[in-house]
Amino acid sequence: MAKRKSKAPSHLREATQQWFLAVLDDFELESYHVKLLTLASEAWDRAEEAREAIQQHGITYIDRFGSPKARPEVAIERDARIAFARLLRDLALDVDAPSGGESRPPAITPNASRRR
Numbered sequence: 001m002a003k004r005k006s007k008a009p010s011h012l013r014e015a016t017q018q019w020f021l022a023v024l025d026d027f028e029l030e031s032y033h034v035k036l037l038t039l040a041s042e043a044w045d046r047a048e049e050a051r052e053a054i055q056q057h058g059i060t061y062i063d064r065f066g067s068p069k070a071r072p073e074v075a076i077e078r079d080a081r082i083a084f085a086r087l088l089r090d091l092a093l094d095v096d097a098p099s100g101g102e103s104r105p106p107a108i109t110p111n112a113s114r115r116r
Helices: 014-026 031-057 072-091
Strands: 060-062 068-070
Touching: 014 031, 031 072, 068 072
Parallel strands: none
Antiparallel strands: 060 068
């Protein structure tokens, strides 16, 4: 196996660092791809942080008027997951997300027999 040229960014979570390095080992990436991979890794970690906060604090809070409101972490998680998915698409890699998080549901594919 060829020696790895890059290291995983130290600010990433351990599981995400391992995923980052596995992608580097499995694919030949240009320098701009490594930047996109870094952004995808950061987005994944951000989504996980938000998910953990939601798990700890709940999905809503009661505002000063007594009305339930979505916690800011809900939008953070959603936006980070969208960013992660888009960055993976831009990288055109067929890889799984880093471990350590919730499993995602299977992709929804159109039923060809129902099309007319």
